[in-house]
Amino acid sequence: MKYAYYPGCSLHSTGIEYDMSSQLVAGKLGVELKEIPDWNCCGASAGHTTNHLLGLALPARNLAIAEKEGLDVMAPCASCYNRMKTSEVAVKSSQETKARVAEVTEMEYEGKVGVKSALEVFVKDAGLDTIKSLTVKNLGGMKIAAYYGCLLVRPVGIGFDDPENPMTMDDMVTALGGEAVDWPFKTECCGASLPTAREKVGLKLVYDILTIAQSVGAEAVVTACPLCFMNLDMRQNDLNKKVDNANFHLPIFYFTELMAIAFGEKPAKAGVGKHFVDTSSVLAKYNLK
Amino acid sequence: MQPINLTSASAAGKDFVEKVRKASGVDVKACYQCGKCSAGCPVAFAMDYTPRQVMRMLQLGLTEEVLKSHSIWLCAQCETCSARCPRKLEPAKVMEALRIEAKKAGFETEDEIATFNEKFLRSVASNGRVFEAGLVIGFNLATVRPFKDAGVAPSMLANGKLKLLPHKIKGRDAVRRMFEKAEKMEGEHK
Amino acid sequence: MSLNTEALPKSQEVTASPEAAPQPWEPRIVGFACNWCTYAGADLAGLSRLQYPPSIRLIRVPCSGRVNPQFVIRAFQRGADGVLVAGCHPGDCHYSTGNYFTRRRFLLMQRLLEYMGMDPRRFQARWISGSEGPKFQQTVTQMTEDIKALGPNRKMRDVE
């Protein structure tokens, strides 16, 4: 298995743990990742809500580069994945769009290669049996809420999992020996860049998600997106200061971190030391240090 | 409250509805105002008009009010509305189209979000990628909140999460050209 | 299926009434009308005294689906300047599906005629319901105008 790897801006900065753990997991699963040479930012939501064509062209340039190498792209970030998927579908379904995009990018993207999320590659394609067989450190029944965020499963009909109650990450948690708690906010939006741009609005969304996760007894939340991760992890401190009675200490993990740990890697090697919310006690509780 | 003159509003709004349809693929006339989009929208509580109301205002031809609304900027593009609309409409795409139109018309009702987006894109245009530290600092300076999020910066730096210098890609000129071309072509297209 | 037309007097002969000045050319349109909708629509036009050019001769059929393309060809061969096939609106067919066949069949028919060099305006398929007297009137009027502009059909007329 070989993929063109699209880390996106976040995995080289705020989401560095995701990058580190993804590389580890890929190695364990025998997935070869080749970073797209000289890739550019996908534009995120700022791109397509400012200029529709630009929103399609920015990801298309990366896809075009990958196409030259004949490789499908793996994009761990949900937002990058969503933008690339949108671009892929748009180019595949309209000759006119394809031509316009090509004109902007000055590169040919034929739609011969497509994008997959890391969750798809590492869990769905690899298979739960492989994951189970690689697991050497069982998560010991840790209660984990799988949080997918909004974009990973949308647009409806194109995604790889159910849009309202996705299960890929839950199944992974179970395969690793954890307990995936059933909870209703798996796909509620965390606000993306709103907590930065419009703090009050954004924080409420984060607050709701954390509250529900806590109320169902989750000891940790697992995500598959650097933006979700940052909002849930970095904003807990903020919330505790700004919201009455808020007292969150809910460890947030990337799913790849949990996989790496269960596959026997040292947590630090997977980047787990870099979180804002302390992870050591929950890891200690389940002998995962 | 002033009554709305629907005779003139509907006439004027017709072309705009068509424009939105072309840009977003959504025929707002098909919206039957059920409100499911608004009910599921995570930011509707902060909006001045709920997504359903935005659809309604377009139907009635209240173009300017819509373009001046905060809602189109607050929309997080989460696509929850699109996923659940019983009429298979995609309000998220309408929001996108409206934001682009608003920007063209010079209505940027939500300064902070507009500024954030602009800084974000400027970063991409000049480096090819987002320079997060620069973005956050630039954004906070621009919105006169220099110390917002400053508390987290040291630990992020220490963890290698914030780089002090932007990563510039080789193809950044190509990226810059993409910005220019896209702007020109979208301008002509509509 | 051939008919000995020799025995029939030519209509030109019988119509030339002694005192009438030579009349300007009037197109001759053969109309196939389904009994339930268009024939009734034409009846309604009559009951409402809606005037239209005396160019059309309606042949009553149970359903527009009964109209064999052969009938149309024969009409053109015998010198009809236009042919109208009209029946119930799609979905309203008295026999539930007949007019769907008509629709498909006459689309093909139209293309065939065009291929044979016939102006497509000479052959029309229309949906006219039993309550659409005015539509019947307008259809005949319009078709007559169109064909007047085209002149007589010489293309497929049997060589005599």
Next chain:
Amino acid sequence: MRRVGVFVCHCGSNIAGTVDVERVAKEACKFPNVVFATDYKYMCSEPGQQVIKDAIKEHNLDRVVVASCSPRMHEPTFRRCLESAGMNPYLFEMANIREHCSWVHPDKEKGTVKAIDLVRKAAAKVVKDEPLQKSSIGITKRALVIGGGIAGIQVALDIADAGFPVTIVEKEPTIGGRMAQIDKTFPTLDCSACILTPKMVDASQHPNIEILSYSEVEKVEGYVGNFNITIRKKARSVDMSKCTGCGTCWEKCPTKVDSEFDMGLGKRKAIYTPFPQAVPNKPVIDRIHCTKFKNGKCGICQKFCPTGAVDFEQQDELITEKYGAIVVSTGFNQFDHSVYGEYGYGKYPDVITGLHFERLINASGPTMGKIKRPSDHKIPETVVFVKCVGSRDEAKGKSYCSRTCCMYTAKHATLVHEKIPGSKSYIFYMDVRTPGKGYEEFYKRTAEEYEAQYIRGRVSKIYQKGDKLMVRGEDSLIGRPVEIEADMVVLANAMVAREDAGDLARTLGISYDKDNFFTEAHPKLRPVETHTAGVFLAGACQGPKDIPDSVAQAGAAASKAIGLLSKTQMESDAIVSNVDESRCSGCMICKGICPYKAIDAKIITERIGGKMAERQVAEVNKSLCQGCGACTVACRAGCLNLLGFTNEQILAEVEAVCL
């Protein structure tokens, strides 16, 4: 040489005012085969008809043309006239020189020319007319009703009261249908059982009604008046002739199963009747769950049965019977809301459907009429109703409105208010549709006196939070998102067709719409007939319907069936399609075209080169053919012809008007 007579009518001045009728008659004399032509003031009047009859005799006419008004008006009149003159009534054509000529062409000269053309056309056709006969067949004076819900019961009672034997085929162990599950009925709130069970008993005791419960229609052959129906009587494992319905067996049976009748909220035994007032009140064994059938042990019911009625060896039985008419009344199902992920994919126990609610509120239901939520049997204080679930939702369900749910939701909210003091109901709706007598008033009372809070908006998400259900909607009238912490949520699921409706439709040869509801012959004017002669529709199988509408339609369907069965002979029109067997190649393309399934293959034996050989050809069933003529055009060999509108006749008309 034919002898054609032409009669030109003045219609007072209606025709004669703008058409020179005398000249028309004179010209007509010159047409080939025309031996007589005349004009008269009022052709349809008594003396007018006498003119025709006299001329027939005097001139020995064998074909008649009347040039007057539309055949849609007086064709039958003149056909009768010919008949009374001893002629075959189909040797007749009309030229419509009034509606299509005198009334629309004021120019007398042009009008007259056209009138002459029209008469020539009729004369050319009439020469090709052949004597036609209406065919007639006998009728089996019995009706079959498929589906024994309220609609089917009503149909059966009405037909039986008119004196005809009726068989009800019901696939469940009892008749009663959905109405038996319902507690009270809007808009009067009378108890469903109180008005339904007497009807069920009436049906079971009616000398003309036979109930075949636990049975299904397997095969339908024949046609209107004479259907041959094969019915599968599924093995009940109980000998109906011995069983007295004493109930010992189901008391003793140790195997408990979720009750379908109670929507899984209560239990039944493996040997059971669905509910105490079942008709027939005799049990069946559910072989899937019965221990005896699963592993050969048990047999308790058989041991205790005082009459020895339990028969584990019983087999399905196939019977074939003849019927003259069929009424289909197979009702509806509830939409399955497990496609709504945002409402929990049907996995929250306290998010229930309307029918669940009916069982909860029913005094003989699993909770003895106490509204208790399924998860923990607590009495809910806040109940949220969500309307249009699966209805008016193209994305997940059906595009149509289910018509009954606005009303039954109002009913449910009323009952919540009556049964749980201090409770509060919220109803999410998009529109409130109450188009029935007393319906709007009922809804108003629900909102005003029974304090149900109506909120205009579709719910976007329902989720469990602790022991509450959070319901998120928008109050679209004020334009703000709202959230309710509910104890129980009741969804008004769409009414959808039975899952086997398509199969049954194919068995019966009737059509069904995109949603699998059976299609009526005409949406306004033939609402209880189907395109297949002799098959009628009643109740919710044709589309969502409440009880008053189902019963009304049942009455209408019964009267249609009675109308059919009352005839001694059935006459079918003479205008039917005819196969020229000598030329038919047996390709059967025509079969697929006929909307009435009137064409079938048959094998003929003929002598080819001195040897007898068998060959397939098409055959038109004259009682089923409605004379549309579609098949005639489909046949490439041109060997199908529509009598009365043959290719030769129409071509003669074409030639005659093209001169």
